[in-house]
Amino acid sequence: MSFSMYHSASGMQSPHSIHVVGIGRTGVGFVDAMLREGEVEDLLEDPRARFSALAIDIGEQDMVRARDYAQGFLERLEERNIPRDRARIRTVSLEVPSKEELFGSLARYPEFLKREFLRYDWNPDYEPWLPDNIEIPKPGEHFPRALAKAIYGKNYYDGPQLLKRELKDFVQSVDQTRLPSMVLVCFSMGGGTGSGIAVDLARHLSTVHFGRRVPVIGVGVMPCSADDEKYRGASLFATLNELDCMIDDDKNKGVTQVWGDLYANPFTGGFFVANMEHVWQRISRYTDLGVPAVRQGLRLQVTNKFLADSFVRFAAHDSGRTLFRALRPCGFTGAPHETVSSKARNFTLYNLAKLTHPGVQVLPGEPLNKWRQILSDWLDHTEEWSGLVEGFKTDYAEVHIHAPRYVWNESVDRKLADTMNKHLLDSDEATLRTFHHEFFDHLTSYLDILLPGLAKTDLRLFWESRKRYANAAREEKLLNHSWLLDLGVLLSERSSQMKDMAGERLWGDDSWVAVPYDQLQGDVLPPATRREILQQGIAAMAKTVVPTP
Template structure:
């Protein structure tokens, strides 16, 4: 197919490239390869697929490695040149405390090389204590350490990670079709969330020069989850660091002090994936067997289901659906049609699962019973979407997968009425629904895409803030941070020098950000909804609007 069909307006395929960090990251890259569509895409000589997974230790990379091997074989069988894809896995070794120290001591040189306008702070000291105990292999890694390990391998020694990013970008640059890059990680894990903040800056702003949409995919924890380094409290700095990238005003406030290299690297937007709905549905299962094994299975099934549903969605229609879907979310539009999202740049991507084979209703039972169950679980969407009550937006897109003989008008109406609660009244709110089918007869779920979300709309934000506030120890709080630590800034704490501002300076000097601390806390008055944000932004232009008869 040609790049652009002028008669139908149909676009060319969009190639998807994926960077996965931490365990979730690796499994998401694997899920992409498993879809089958990626190899179909590579039938086109202009197409390429690039995958890179980075983690500390290789304990969570075996499946991806194995699957990548099988993927190459399948390409060979289909006589698709295998050099159209590149999938690499990097399992970093935990450096010793002394090795890490060497890198930390040289950090200013690194930053100066990266960014000539970097302010050479004479007070600089490593943000980790000299006697820092390193996490054991396979243990969850605190964010502040994950950041140091990332930099150790990106800037220091053989520059392993910089070389990996170069290879990744080289492969993207060789692609002759439009590309999108997905950056996968868990918002709850230490390694992924600790490394992503620097890695995505390097990828998007340094290596790609902001030319290609880089889309962040942050997976949210669920209620049955195990705790990772920092526990629930660590999610507070994680959300704030990402929010200070996504929200234009906060991002300006960071750039005002630290320069434009800190411009939002997520040029294609940011999707947060709640897992609670799937967890609730998939954990209502048999009570037999060994509890710990059963529990492990349920968690595994939930995560895999979310991975699969998401990746199956993004590969649809050769990536075109994702590209089009990001447009109403304020990204991937042409410059003249783009509008600002202000504090509402987050998008929720909720995988709502309605059925679970063998639970509550069995194959062969009347359809009415099936629909009753599905209808009930549609009703649970607001309970587990991760959004606060009262949230409103102007656009929702939902793609429902279900057997053709099951989905009917009753279910459709129920879905519309439940999601309608999130929409602005009347013609200001738009709901787009599409339907697809799954290869088995029992699976029914919706992918619900909700743009226009502020961090303060996330129930997880306040839960994390409460947990963070319980912590009194300053060092413990520091370990939950990552993004600006090397610049001396603890983002989620109050500036000491500048009244009412955020960013406590580690060295007691004047490192800070021009963001009110109340906005970090989520206490500053926010916008009412996305329409209000955009309305204010275009107000001066609206005066030039010409009426027609």
């Protein structure tokens, strides 16, 4: 039986088509996972469904594997008598231009922006935002965010407009599905290519090409403690600030009232901050063999792969209904009259906790109490490795448990509840929902933990990256930015025109965004919990409620 997207009579929703855009090495890994896992093939058994995937990176180094997975995916569709043309999979490797080519394209940006948005005020003082002495890395090397943005812009606006055509074709493919769709935009928060491109691509995809008709869901992967310093440093601070000014309704209004509706929050379906620290800690502790540098790299690869695979399984579960339902208490996917914005607390933490691994610590046939003790021991680390500052509280938590049915019992359930209650308000003001699943490998147990009501200031890495940003040189700060650079705005710097506001002007007459600088920096914190924001949001309406005897 087919259901509408909002089927209030039964509480059921239609199956959904899940589509993905992956940017940078981490984002391309999510496309790999979609193609590697069998869930998407199962979704396509429904003749109304389609699958659209777009992988984008600078250079070829991360695309060979994606193309191999795509070929295998299409062959498996044929084996199941599913037409190949119901899947559109594209990989785009952006060439690294010469400095002359890149600066020639940047010089035309006022023309590009005027063509895109008639309200754009052509500034005669415009200059390219990249410093003249910048060195262009080779493919496979690290690209600062500001440089990745410039390469994206050249391929979107200039010449044959490769990326503009790719996004148009992607949207046309999504529109051909006869089911409701959700689109994932996946990237690394700490990297340069992914986060540098994503802030512009999401705007073009969601607002320009989709016309804000389809839920576009951000999936930003936080670095773990083993990642290189450059992924945990000043660049992350600028990325979090830019995303905060999109996802927080109040801050976003402060941007759009200056620069227009094209800069409205592109993540219309919400934003997941994905934390993999627990997975890294679990994986890194069960082998000390091999060359340390090689071992470290392999561990990180496995950690990132497990995160991508796990999130994809969650997103595709029950034909996308699980993701759709999870986003409702997060403040998204509900009908307009059901939804109150969480504003500065509009992020949702996706915390992946790995509890058991094949052949590590406990073996098949050993006493069940040993299995349960291992589960309990690793549950103890869930809060420690959540990436959250001490004292974070929210009103809703959702946990998807993947464990053998004969191992997980009431005592482990109680342990989980005790662990999750550390993040929840008092019982009358909070809800914990748990759902049981089984992994195909019964020796692996893990948890998908969803915590809505997250603010950037709840992340320990926000404060660490803020310190590194404060100590960075001026040019490094510029290269750490992406969003609004083409408008001449350094978002994470103080405006010299409006001292209380953010957004330093790069050239010409000074400008600003109507976002308080102290809020952007984290010196003024948002309300302590999402519940307070929701109560403020309905305060006026609550006065109209008629009491009943």
